[in-house]
Amino acid sequence: MLNTGGVYSVKQKMVLYFPSTVTEQPFTYYLIKDYNLMVNILKAHINPRKEGRAVVELSGEKKDFLAGLDFLQSRGVKIFPLEQEIVWVEERCTHCGACSVICPAGALVLERPDMTVKFLNEKCIVCEHCIKACPSRAMEARY
C-alpha cells in the first residue's frame, strides 16, 4: 500500500474466476466507472464451458478498491490470491548473460568458466526485472 498524501491507494494483482452465468457481464466497465479503479488485465481466458479466469491488477483508493471487490463477489465472481512464478524458457535463452547483473536476488547466474546461465528458481523473489531486461524474452511470468 502506498500512502499518497493521506489517501491510501492500493495496487494489487489477483486471480478472478467468473462462473459461466456471469461471463458476459462488463465487469471492467463497472469497476472503472462506478468504483474509480484502474483495471489492468494481465491474462484472461474463457473455457469452452464459458467459465472465465483472469489475472488482473486493480488499483485505486482503498475504499474504492474494497467496494469494488465486494461488488465482484456480490455478482458471483470468486477472487483468489495470485500465485505467480517466473519461468526460464531455456530454448529461448542464448546464454548471453545480460540478466546476471539485473537480477537482484542472485537467481540468474552466469557460471564460469562455462559462461552458461543458470536460473535458480528457489532464489527468485518474482520481482520481474528480468522479464523486460532479457533481450531474447526467455523469462516469463506464469500464473
Added chain:
Amino acid sequence: MVKKTYEEINAKIRAGEAVVVTAEEVISMVREKGIEETAATVDVVTTATFGPMCSSGVFFNLGHTKPRMKMSRVFLNGVEAYAGLAAVDAYLGATQIPETDVANKAFPGEFNYGGGHVIEELVEGKEVLLEALAYGTDCYPRKKLEKMIRLEDIPQAILFNPRNGYQNYNVAVNLSDRTLYTYMGILKPGMGNANYSTSGQLSPLFNDPYYRTIGMGTKIFLGGGVGYVSWYGTQHHPDVSRGENGVPVSPAGTLAVMGDLKQMSSRWLRGVSFLGYGVSLMVGIGIPIPVLDEEMLKFTAVSDEEIFAPIVDYSESYPQGVGEPLGQVSYAQLKSGEITIGDRVVPTAPLSSYFGSRQIAVILKEWIKNGEFLLTKPVFTLPVSSEKVDFKGLA
C-alpha cells in the same frame, strides 16, 4: 619456418586429414608446445561470435503477382521493408519496428517485435503476413496485396549485413544518477554495472588483427549456414591504437557479410529486444583462419588477458561524443564477473553469448574436419589502413 598455402590446407581438408582447433583450444596448445610446433601441427583455427548486430537485414525478391505489381511499400508482419528497388524486391532491416509501436513514448519502450523477429520467424519456417501497396502503372497495374508467406515460398532471401563482427567494442558504464536504457543493455546509475559485447579470444577479428586472411570472398559460418565476407563493413576503422600483439584497443575493423537465408537456422539468427532502445538481431558468425605461417598461428593464440577494451560512460561521453574513456580493461577481467574502476568494484555482464560463440567455433571445426567446408582465399583482404576508407563524422 612453417609455410602453408590455401591449396595445401584445402587438400588436407579434402583428404579428411586437416588438424582443426578452435581459437580457445589453440591457446592451451601454444602454452604447452610453443608456437613453432603448434603452427606445424594445426592447419585451421576456428573463431566465432554470437551477439546482437544491429546492422543486419535481408534482401527479398518476393515473387511476381498476377496481375503484376511494382511494390512501393512492403510490410512483413507489420514491419516495413524498404521497397525503393525493382518491382518485388525489398530490404528488411533488423532494427525496423512496426509503425504501431509506441516506441519510447512510453519510456522505456519494450520493443517486443521488429525486423529481427520477422527474420527469425521466417527462418524458423513460420508464416508471415506480407502486405504491399503500389501506385500502379501500365506494366504493373496491381495496387494492393495481402498474403501469408513462408520463406520457402519466396524466390530469394539474402541475408546482407553491412556491419557485423566488430573488432573490439566499448565497455559501457553509467556515471549519472538515473538508469540508462541503451543498445548496451540496461546501465544502472552510479556505475552499477559494466556491460560488454564481444566474444574476446574467440572473436574473429581479434584472431587476425591485421586482416591477413579475411576479406572479400572469405567463406564463413553465417547464421547456421554458409556465407561470405562481401566487403569491409561500414565504419571499418583500422587506424586505431593497437597493443604490441596488433590487437586494437578500441572499436576498429568490421565486416560486411552475406549468405542465402534459406539455409540458415533460427538458432543462430535471433530477434532481440533492448528495453528503451529497440530491436536487433543476434547473428552467429564463425570464421576459419588458415595457419599460413607461424605469425598467423601466433595471432590466433591471443588470449583474453591480452585483449583490452575501453570503458566508456554512456550518460555523457558516448551520447555527446565527448570526453575520453575511463580506462582500459582486459577481457579476462570482464569475464571474471567484476572489474575495478578507480576504487570501485563494478559487476560486469556480457551482451553477446560466449557460450554460443564457443558452440559455433566447434560446429565450424567439425564441418572442416569432415571435409564439408573448404577455405577460400579472399579476392582482397580488408584494408589495414584508413587511407582509402573514409571515416568522417557529420558535424
